[in-house]
Amino acid sequence: MSHNTKKFYLTTPIYYVNARPHIGHAYTTIAADVIARRHRLLGDDTFFLTGTDEHGQKVERSAAAAGLSPQQFTDQVSASFRALWDRMGITYDDYIRTTDPHHKSAVQKLFQLLRDRDAIYLSTYTGQYSVGEEMFVEGPPGTIGPDGRPTETVTEENYFFRLSAYQRQLIDLIESNQLEIQPEVRRNEVLSFLRGDLNAVTGRVYDEAQFADAQHPPSGTIVPSNLPANPLEIAYERGWVLKSASEKYYVPGALKDFSLSRTSVSWGVPVPGDEKHTIYVWFDALINYISAIGYGSDDPEQQKKFEHYWPADLHLVGKEIIRFHCVYWPAVLLAAGLPLPKAITAHGWLLFEESKMSKSRGNIVRTETILDAFGTLYTPPPVLAQNDVILSEAQSAKSKDPEGLNTTTTSRTFSPQISAAPTAPAKAEQDLFAADVLRYFLLREIPFGQDGSFSFDALVQRYNSDLANGYGNLVSRTLNLIVQYFSSASVMGSPRGIATYLRLSEDNAEIVAPFDPEVKSQAEQTVRIFDSLVEGNDFSRALETVWALVAATDLFVTKSAPWKTLREIANAEASGTIDLLSHEHGEQLKTLDRILYVSAESIRIITALLYPVMPHSTAKVWAQLGLGDIEEAASKGELKNLQWGGLKPGTKLGPLSPIFPRAPKELIQLMTDMENPITPTPSKLVDEKTTHTTPPPEDPTHPGAAPRTSTLAEANPGATVAGSASPTTERPDTPHHTEAPASGIFAAEAKPDTPQIVIDDFVKIDLRVAKILVAERIPKADKLLRLEVDLGYEKRQILSGIAEWYTPEELIGRRIVIIANLAPRKMRGLESHGMLLAASNGENGKPILATFADSEDIELGSRLK
Template sequence: MPERKSYYITTPIYYVNDVPHIGHAYTTLACDVLARFKRLDGYDVMFLTGTDEHGQKVEKSAAAAGVDPQSFCDRVSGRFRELAASMHFSNDQFIRTTESRHIQSAQALWQRIKANGHIYKGAYSGWYSVRDEAFYAESELVDGPDGQKCAPSGAPVEWLEEPSYFFRLSEWQEPLLQFYEDNPHFVLPKSRMNEVVSFVKGGLRDLSISRTSFNWGVPVPDDPDHIMYVWIDALTNYITALGFPDTESADYQRFWPADVHMVGKDILRFHAVYWPAFMMAAGLEPPKRVFAHGWWTNEGQKISKSVGNVIDPFALVEDFGLDAVRYFLMREVPFGNDGDFSREGFINRCNADLANDFGNLAQRCLSMIAKNCDGKVPTPAVLADQDVMLLSDINAVLNEVRVHLDDQAIHQALEAIWRQISRANGYVAAEQPWALKKTDPDRMATVLYVAAEAVRNLAILAQAVMPDSMEKLLDQLGIDSRDRGFDQLGEQGRLKSGMPLPSPSGVFPRLSEKEAM
């Protein structure tokens, strides 16, 4: 038996200075969809998420909360675990940067880079943003309120002078540009790759990678007065989870380099410039891809705690149900673009696509089988051309979905599935099995069999996005839990005539704002 192909996907590790919001749910959901899809497609998957718990912001947030940093991190990290559970994320590991394995890993990476001559000690003076955990050149600053200097993100900056270790990032300009040329899909969407290349071509300065003005972080090896700069600490989590510094470990050998690092566009530079440079400087392989997605607004407004329009994913799931939330977030906006959330748009999208399209197809088909076929899978006669064409087109959509998801175009994968849902609805409407009961019962049985087969295949394909709803639907079709992988699509897993089916029930209720409120 051939060895299964491997797939490693990561979220950014989330900073614990605040509680989870819709942005965190969105990023992890995208990774969950891709991980679930690859498992269904026979891959050995490693899906990693976790929390980034070091840095000056955490130290300040803990002090403001009147607790020590570790207790603060334990509490907030717990909320991210709760989010993963409430959204039914299927991550294989949840990593925390305060774990001893991570501290060992980050220090080992530092030592490799230093041993290769890419770290030196000096002094830093320049503009620093505590909120962004980033240094900025004078040319990057913008005017904020009252003429205050701010980072491009709008975060305030302060002038910082302190001893520091530096990474020789300037020496990696040409190697990085060559790496991007050799790997043109390293960053997606393509517009983000253009941004990265432009930034690197603009010239790279050596990067300050340690701090002495606070102590909540990973100590620099052999110089504990220095704490590692948060990005060299945080980024190392992706290899910590695979057993680094043991590069001969089974997980490291199996899963590195990562197939996809999923990130928000605001942290693209750290993942697409600093991280591959760190890895190459350590003599290790860079990841295969960084995908930078967009941000959500709320009813056209930028999401902000001060405005009070933060979207709470826990509340959204409680109001509308988990799979409706998962579907909307993955379907509404081209993945990679910015998107706007509105409750009206949410309800309209879910009612149109889930209740009216997929739900109606499944409920109508299964109800007619229950009523007209003694609640058993009907026995088809010889399939007509239109029957064969519908089933063959649905069977073929897997390859199209694979292509889209390998480019992280999740919205396009869903569009491809929904085109077949629409075709199946059109097929039932054209064949009118309700009218065939009296005129041609054999043809009625054939049409209902084909429709049920269409639902089975479409439900298997949609599992990655809506696992709970598709589990209920496949249960109603009598499909064993072991027969729901993509290897059961088409002829291989065809419904068995005469098999008793449970009583059908709706999978996608219609949503209304009144009921949610």
């Protein structure tokens, strides 16, 4: 390893082996592969890790139900993940399994180190345990867990980690961005958890103030108007809250110690020296990030590897497991004296037709369905006789079809005539083509970090509009024009020969036609913007900028109409009136050269930018441009620092074939049928070997059963980790949300005889002005929206049942009124810190939010009196 090379260590969560993979898993892994490919082409020493999480009680019971040993069960499911990543061309450098011997050894060594450092202690815990989700949940015995089944009461002797000792340190690291968490909404969520319930402290300040009549308060009474704008300052003076290094408030002691072991589970890593305890699956899983690169090994080479690659440059995770990665994992590393990861980025949930993918809903989508369906569209490149270009018979139709260039929509194209029928495409080539389609759709359609929708209709529509009619059509029309140009009789005697192009001089000043430099300027701007957006993992906007260049180039070709010039030359040549050596026709040909160069050079830059996203398809375009192997070009650094003029005049084109043939609308129904094979219908689009006509096993524990979500887990009262659903056994102080009284629009409408209150009661209600910063739907909760609001002095999360009447987009930016000192409660596993004020007409009328007409004149946090 060169010490002059910048290293980049990237990880995905390791996926829980409760079932086979689906596109939720693929989404995470695709994003990681794009990031890894980009860093490799930049010349970074890149190490990309993925794998599977294979321990825990759920796996143990599922294996028994399937009649397999836990190891046999995990071997089968883990192999299905690895086979899919290989089928999709994922370029991982290592595939870790938590059942690997070197991983088990690393887990035990880290556990022992923490025990030696007094970061672990032995205690007991009693709580309600959801076996299906492998998590403790709040509530009394018999509570229905997030898996829909009654929980089990579990009392165990556990080893606990002293998480409470790291509250201030973690807050300071995250607030200073030494531990970078993206996107901002997740960073705020983590900080809110670490800072504790500041809302309750604010309420405590007001509760201790005794108010009488507002007009004549007793002597010495502090009335609301005399309280400071920020009641937390009073709490700070009384020692109820402390301040971080950046002067932000937090509640000391809000972070609770958590369990690191179980005694009722045997399928896992034994605690060293106390083997009746099994190390908790989530802690076991997190250690994969260091065990895979040599932590705990006695091998000097592995030790060097760990020193070289750790800390991780980026942990890529789903948003539901950020607490484990952004709180528990950093705390463990601090306790062990190990460096923290540099950055943690969380993506959102993938929704299928507006509902979160879930096995119980039956709306999961297997990646194999998309690979099999779109693979049928793949067109292999032709084989040319003696590497020559021979005009096809279709070119005789050019008088009827002046352009004749759209290979995606017409059979009359100016494409080379192949000397022999192309060989049938290899299944691997079909898979890689289809994987590119899925890669592009997921990264273009879904802003990374937000929830996004998936549907077969949207997939086909995006494919046809962006790939078939956009990028693919631009490539086909440009390269076919070049073939037509240099296959005419007028240039047969050219020393450049057939199948060469761009008869420009070597002077790069002539490359861009002086009459239209806009494409060159936009290409240079696109390179700058694209690099910065991809660096921030903003894939959707990055691809949007590339497609703006595709559109600009396509418009340039349309406006320039080079086919008209070609037709004029052909007609003049046929009549014998053309003189190619004359100045007039020489300038005409030179202009044509420039038009074709501008288009071809723009395609080269577009293709280089798209390589990490669509490696297989861009390789095909790169070869058609005559530039050889794009993988080799990437390894040589030819795809970075892109400059206009890199396409050399005189380059010979490679064999041409359609890149993205149009997808017929029947493909939508085909994929739907493949996912719901109740009544299999033969299709002409796929053969018998690629259709799925056998329903998945009904037994959910069978390795062949349809998968449930894991990296994109369902919302629940706990969190999940490393693709599993294994949270902490924190000792909660907050009552279960079922014990909280209904409020807001969930409560019954007030009757006319509602008991009156006195002023003493009213002044206890803290009404504040807040601005909505974030609004998003909560999966599996049709009525709830999750809001993040800014009170000026702090930001907080509020859940509101207004999703039936308001979209998230129309709420962002509004200034509303909230009850700021309402005791927090939990819904759907999320804590709500306050309540929105709204009025409605009738029992089921739309709630009208209390807002302000002149909102900008009202400071955030202002109190209503």
